[in-house]
Structures are given as C-alpha cells and as structure tokens.
Amino acid sequence: MWSFAARTSGSAVVLPDGRCDIIVRNHASTPDEVTPIITGPATQPYRVDYDTGDQWFGIRLRPEHGAALWQDDLGNAPDSVLRGPEALDRLPSLAALHGAAPTLDVLAHIVSAQTWPDVDPRLTRAIDILHASGGRLRIDALAKFVACTARHLNRLFRGSVGLSAKTYAQLIQFHRTLKLINNGNVPIIAAAFEGGYSDHAHMARTFRRFGGFTPSDIPTDLSLPAIPSK
Amino acid sequence: MKLGYTIIYVADVPKTVTFYEAAFGLKQRFIHESNLYGEMETGETILAFAGTEAAEMNGLAILPNNPDGPAAAWEICFVTADVATAYDRALSEGCQPVSAPSEKPWGQTVSYVRDLDGCIVEIASPIQSSA
Numbered sequence: 001m002w003s004f005a006a007r008t009s010g011s012a013v014v015l016p017d018g019r020c021d022i023i024v025r026n027h028a029s030t031p032d033e034v035t036p037i038i039t040g041p042a043t044q045p046y047r048v049d050y051d052t053g054d055q056w057f058g059i060r061l062r063p064e065h066g067a068a069l070w071q072d073d074l075g076n077a078p079d080s081v082l083r084g085p086e087a088l089d090r091l092p093s094l095a096a097l098h099g100a101a102p103t104l105d106v107l108a109h110i111v112s113a114q115t116w117p118d119v120d121p122r123l124t125r126a127i128d129i130l131h132a133s134g135g136r137l138r139i140d141a142l143a144k145f146v147a148c149t150a151r152h153l154n155r156l157f158r159g160s161v162g163l164s165a166k167t168y169a170q171l172i173q174f175h176r177t178l179k180l181i182n183n184g185n186v187p188i189i190a191a192a193f194e195g196g197y198s199d200h201a202h203m204a205r206t207f208r209r210f211g212g213f214t215p216s217d218i219p220t221d222l223s224l225p226a227i228p229s230k
Numbered sequence: 231m232k233l234g235y236t237i238i239y240v241a242d243v244p245k246t247v248t249f250y251e252a253a254f255g256l257k258q259r260f261i262h263e264s265n266l267y268g269e270m271e272t273g274e275t276i277l278a279f280a281g282t283e284a285a286e287m288n289g290l291a292i293l294p295n296n297p298d299g300p301a302a303a304w305e306i307c308f309v310t311a312d313v314a315t316a317y318d319r320a321l322s323e324g325c326q327p328v329s330a331p332s333e334k335p336w337g338q339t340v341s342y343v344r345d346l347d348g349c350i351v352e353i354a355s356p357i358q359s360s361a
Contacts, residue, residue: 132239132282134291145296179289196291 001104003057006050012221015178016042016210018163018171020061020069020077022091022111024102028053034102036087036094040077041066041162043171045212057104059111063127064119066162074162122146123156127168135172136196139165174210177203181215188215236306237278239285239292240347243268246279249346253323254308254316254353277306297326297348305342305350313339316353325351 006028023037028051041063061069069091070077082090093110126146130137140150142165148156150165157165177195180186189200192215197203200215207215211222240246247258247268259276261268266281285292295302310316313331321327325343328350333339339355 128282129294131286132292132294134286136291137293144299145294147298176286176289176291184289194291 001057001059001108003104004055006052006054009051010221011047011049013045013047013212013219014042015045015175015222016079016171017060017175018043018161018168019063020066020162021058022061022069022094022107023056023058024094024097024107026055026057026102027051028055032099034097035084036091036097038069038082038087038090040070040074040080042079043163043167043210044079045210046081055102057102057107059107062124063168064123064160065116067160068114068116070162074159077162119160120156122148122153123160126153126156126165127161130165130169131172134176134196135169135174137169139169142169170206171210173197174206177215178207178211178218182218191215233275235276235278237280238306238347238349239282239294240279241282241294243279243281246346249324250277253320253325253345254351255319295347295349297344297346299348301344301348301350305352307352307354309354309356311355313341313353313355317341317343320351320353 018041020041021037021039023039025035025037027033027035066077067074088094091114093114096110097106123146126142129145130142133142137145139153143150143153146153154165157163157168161168163171173196177191177197180191180194181188184191186194188203192200192203195203197206204214207213211218213219238246243265244261247261247270250256250270251258256277257271259269259271264281266284267278269276269278282292282294293302308316317331320343325345326348328342328344329340331339331341331353336357338357341353343351343353345351
C-alpha cells in the first residue's frame with residue numbers, strides 16, 4: 001500500500017517495476033471527485049504531472065496477481081493504464097469509492113474483498129528467488145529451483161505476471177543496479193559489474209529501455225517503486 | 231578487525247533457528263520480531279540467520295541455498311569430542327547425510343551433513359596439537 005500527497009506542483013518520472021497498481025487519484029481542484037486508475041505491468045517509464053494538494057492512494061499487487069486483475073486481457077495489459085470508467089469496467093467494486101473520502105483503508109477494504117485466485121506456488125517462489133538474486137539468475141537455473149522447465153516457468157510468468165520471466169528479471173536487475181549507483185554511491189563501472197551486466201554498454205541499454213536515461217545522467221525527480229516482491 | 235558474525239540467508243529464519251537447536255544443540259540468542267533475523271548463542275563469533283528478503287533490502291544479490299542442488303561453496307564447522315553422537319543426532323533431526331564420521335590421517339574425526347536449507351555443516355573433533 002502506498003500514498004502520495006503533493007506539497008508542490010510539479011512532475012515525477014515513475015519507473016516501471018513489472019507490477020500492477022490499483023490507484024485512486026484525488027485532484028486538489030476537484031476534491032469531491034476521485035479518479036480510479038488501474039495499471040498493467042509496467043516496463044516503460046512514464047511522467048506524472050501534479051498540482052499542490054493532489055493525492056494518490058495505491059495498492060501495488062504482487063507481480064503474480066496481474067492475471068487476477070486483468071484476466072483474459074493480461075496479454076494486452078503491459079504498459080496499459082485504465083482511468084475512470086475504463087478502470088471501473090475492469091474492477092466494478094471501485095465504484096464504492098464514489099462520494100466517499102478516499103483513504104488507503106477504504107481502498108484496501110475494496111481490494112481485499114475481491115476474490116484473488118490461487119497462484120501456482122512455484123511461481124511465487126520463483127519470483128522471491130529472482131528478487132533475492134537481484135535478477136541475476138538465468139531463467140533455466142531459476143526453473144531448477146522450483147522443479148519445472150524454463151519453458152513452463154515462462155508460461156507461468158506470462159500467464160500470471162503478464163511479462164516474460166526474462167523481462168521481469170531484467171526489471172529487478174535494473175532497479176538494483178540503479179540503487180547501487182544512487183544509494184550505495186558505487187562507481188558506475190563497479191555497479192555494472194555487481195549488477196551482473198556484461199559491460200557498461202549493456203547496462204546503458206537497459207537503463208535507456210526501462211528508465212529513459214543513461215547511468216551517468218540519472219534524473220533527480222525519479223519516483224522509485226518499492227521493488228521488493230513482498 | 232575480528233570475525234564477528236557468520237550470517238546465513240535462509241528461507242525461514244524461525245524454522246532454521248529451531249532446526250539448529252534440535253539438530254546441533256545450539257540455543258537461540260534472539261529472533262527479531264520481523265522474523266527476518268535471528269542469532270544463536272555461539273560465543274564471541276555469532277552464527278546468525280537472515281531471511282532471503284533481507285538480502286534485497288540490504289542491496290545484495292544472492293544465490294539462495296537450494297537443498298535439491300549442489301551446496302554453496304562454503305561450510306560451517308561444529309567441533310565436539312563426540313562426533314558420532316552429534317552426527318547421529320543431526321540425522322535424526324532431519325539433516326541429510328553427506329559423509330559419516332571418519333578419521334583423517336592427521337587424527338581428526340570428520341563428518342558432513344546438509345541442513346534444512348542444503349548448507350554444508352561439518353561436525354568434527356578438535357585437532358590435536360602435535361606436542
């Protein structure tokens with residue numbers, strides 16, 4: 001669960017983490033209206049503009065619950081964003097937010113009242129192991145941890161997360177390496193090595209793909225999602 | 231500088247602490263309320279366990295232990311005068327046998343087991359100093 005209240009106007013770059021969010025946005029200019037938003041598993045960065053007093057309440061789903069939200073549309077969900085009526089079509093219970101003061105508790109109650117289908121426990125374990133490895137495990141090695149073939153594990157990822165196992169691993173690797181540079185004050189070349197990239201160019205390509213920036217020119221207005229799987 | 235801690239990242243910290251109490255006769259020092267960290271009473275150098283999620287929180291990338299695959303390239307070693315009894319106890323509490331007690335040419339009795347996470351644990355007698 002997360003929330004954000006803008007103290008100034010501005011914009012922020014939201015980095016992709018391969019997970020779906022259920023969000024309620026409350027504009028300061030129209031305090032009685034709330035906009036429900038549902039995002040698909042993100043693989044591309046996007047910019048959000050806001051005014052002073054705007055508020056968001058969100059629930060970030062575990063990656064394997066993408067299918068519960070998007071169902072048969074999961075294949076089209078990556079990098080999709082549904083707002084207002086489209087979001088209500090996808091999750092009708094969000095209509096309960098209409099006329100109510102949006103809070104995280106209200107949103108959490110609505111989401112927890114949904115029926116969340118069981119997910120193959122091998123996928124949940126594989127996702128946790130992939131996070132622990134910083135996205136550095138090859139998919140065939142990851143599959144051995146959970147006693148299935150790489151092909152089957154990939155099917156589980158596509159069927160529940162909405163992304164290939166490799167793309168999800170690359171997102172974890174990107175976030176960890178970004179943190180090594182940003183929070184760990186590790187030199188860029190050392191971060192590429194510890195992050196598991198073959199060289200600086202490999203890392204730079206990934207940073208451009210998922211962040212839209214180079215490792216030496218990281219924006220200061222990033223909104224970093226909580227990448228841990230739990 | 232001195233060696234203060236050996237910290238093993240494991241799937242389930244409380245379960246591992248309980249396992250080490252039963253299999254190796256250690257006592258727990260404490261388990262953090264998050265259940266992501268626990269320490270054993272092992273004297274000045276502490277044997278501790280951390281949840282695999284804690285690795286990611288600390289910015290680390292690790293290869294989690296896997297009982298079904300080869301062990302990681304390290305071991306911990308417990309020293310006891312009665313290796314055979316300690317080995318039997320470890321097996322009876324769920325350790326996987328790797329190598330039963332045997333005497334080495336240098337006079338030490340050595341055995342190996344794997345714990346619930348697949349980590350190698352050596353149980354050996356003290357090395358006799360050659361007078």
